[in-house]
Amino acid sequence: MVEQSDRAPLLDWEEVPPAELATAGPSPVREEDPSAGDPSHRRPPSGDSAGVGWGSALGGGAAGVTAVRSTAPPERVGPEGDASATDEEGDCAFLGLSVKDRRITEWEEKDQIVAVFVVTFDTRSGNMVEWCLPEDVNLDGVEFKSMASGSHRIANDFIYFRKGSYFGLACFANMPVDSELERGARMKSVGILSPSYTLLYRYMHFLENQVRHQLQCPGQYSPLEAFYEDKKAVLPPGGNGLVTACPTSTLGSMVNRCMHPEMKITHPAGCMSQFIRFFGEQIMVLWKFALLRKRILIFSPPPVGVVCYRVYCCCCLANVSIPGMGISVPEFRPFFYINVADITALETELSYVACTTEKIFEEKKELYDVYIDNQNVKTHRESLQPLLRINSADREKYRKLSEQRQLLLYSQEVDEDCTSNEEDLFIVFFMEQNNRIFQTLSEVAGSADPTLTADHMRAMGLDPQGDRGFLVDLLEVYGIDVMLVIDNPCCPQQCFGEQM
Known part of the structure; x- marks a missing residue:
């Protein structure tokens, strides 16, 4: 049992990736489509019970591992199953990275959750935001982004989406119920918003647990309230909420991770x-x-x-x-x-x-x-x-x-x-x-003779004939000024050029 720290009490857990992650296939439930309806909002009163676990993986074979924080740093298990030590502060960084690499990516290791919400499908009103924090956040349209059209036909899913300048991740679940009012099925999504999608995968397992909890115990939001208080972002004043590109000081061996960061949204x-x-x-x-x-x-x-x-x-x-x-x-x-x-x-x-x-x-x-x-x-x-x-x-x-x-x-x-x-x-x-x-x-553009030949194209891994149109478009899109000269296969002695 993990000793409690001075952090939000409901967040002092140690998440362990499930030993076996089963892919959930489509599972027809009801014919009612949750994507239709009035996007009105309602927020029932908050409850007090803690979250319950949900061991099954989401559709598509994906599994996320929640960021772990505790007073005694546990051994981290990377997405490929390899154990990797925590950094000196005992905080969770990119799973599977060395301490040195995690220091390099420290600029990305900040909690940036700007909203947490629950979306439900109501048989009379359609998709609607049931609850959210902060209460004044603009979530117009999120009720449709986090519960995809046609989801009534499947048991569970996860969805990445974009909302204005923010990115979101929502976990959806569909549970059969013995209720004529709900037409035999209860459908909900629990999601979060962040300025970047880079680290949303860290919270997938938590969202997965919470959507099952919301299905089984509707209206009890204490775990989500504690989660938001613990993870809410401190955004710069006057900013647009966007996370900028990786600072140049972090480039080097990590250039690929910085230029397009890992989502880690899948299993091994x-x-x-x-x-x-x-x-x-x-x-x-x-x-x-x-x-x-x-x-x-x-x-x-x-x-x-x-x-x-x-x-x-x-x-x-x-x-x-x-x-x-x-x-x-x-x-x-x-x-x-x-x-x-x-x-x-x-x-x-x-x-x-x-x-x-x-x-x-x-x-x-x-x-x-x-x-x-x-x-x-x-x-x-x-x-x-x-x-x-x-x-x-x-x-x-x-x-x-x-x-x-x-x-x-x-x-x-x-x-x-x-x-x-x-x-x-x-x-x-x-x-x-x-x-x-x-x-x-x-x-070539900077040379004394800015002429691009078939040999240049082969050196670039392109087909001099088949990729000519592609290269012409590329030169135009990127504004590169060269003369493109490629031999005509029908008339080997004849050449044509194009000044870009």
Whole structure:
């Protein structure tokens, strides 16, 4: 039993990851859709009981480990099962990182919870915010973001989403009840808001416990009240609530973590592994759209948790660590789950990746450039359609990525090497590919003869013919001034150029 400290009493626990994490598949319950209804708010009085545990994992095979704080720092177990010591203060940092690495990422290790809330589905009013802290926080639309359309057909799920300048994580659960008033099913979500999605995974297990508690003991919010008092953010005055990019002083061996921080939202297999297996060579198509900062929308029926992984992985495809590169292009922003309430916000976005369970978005072609349905990647923009074709250079890059993955898996199995993981490999692979392209383009643009040839394209890992259109678009998007000269395969002696 853990001795109590002077912290919030209901937060002095030690969370232990479940020994076995079962993936919960779709489970039809009722026909009523919780996404419809009046988004009015009600806040029943608070109760006093403590939270109860919920041992099952959420849909999609994901498991989060809550940040642990106690008077006697326990041994930490990383997401791959490897034990790693705590830092000198006994505080929880990135799981699986060394003490030195955790010192490097200390700038991210602050509690930044700006709101906690409970959403319920009412058979008369639809989705509604049942309770929240602080009471004056603007949660308009959160009742639909944290309970995806179609969720009534599944048992549980987790959802990453964006609310204004904040990011949210909600855990949803659907419990059968013997109640005609509730039509045989009780559905709730418990969620949090933060200026950054980087560390939301740390609270997934807590949210998972609390949504089950809310289903079993409606109206008892004491654990959530204590959680908010313990974790609430102290945001800078006059700020917009956004967490800025990683300070340059922390770059170096941790550049990939800083440029696109780990979500740690999956179990040992990792979301990158699932992403690679799901899309295969199509990853190279997504990579090009991501590098061109296109608006990418992913459709999938619930559960939506695993699709939030794909949003994150798509963002990782566009990492570049060359200083100053990409400053003039739109930020490639993850919106995670969206619904019809987000249409107005998306109309002004120049670049994003998002997912939805609402098929109506496919008809809103003005809102996206690329639409992904299952493994089918398509675009309604004629100028982008050639990028859907996989060429020889794409296959070669995918072959190299697959070889690196196999070597990593072999070293983990045979040599018991736990120092590397697939997420790092994936991020670094595409970052190095992107760096090679932009480094070459920068060197050519700054040379006495700013002419880009087929040899340059091969050196960048691109197909001189198949990737010509992609490169033309890339030069335009990033404002790089070079002359592109590629041999015409039909007339080898004839060349054409394009001044960008």
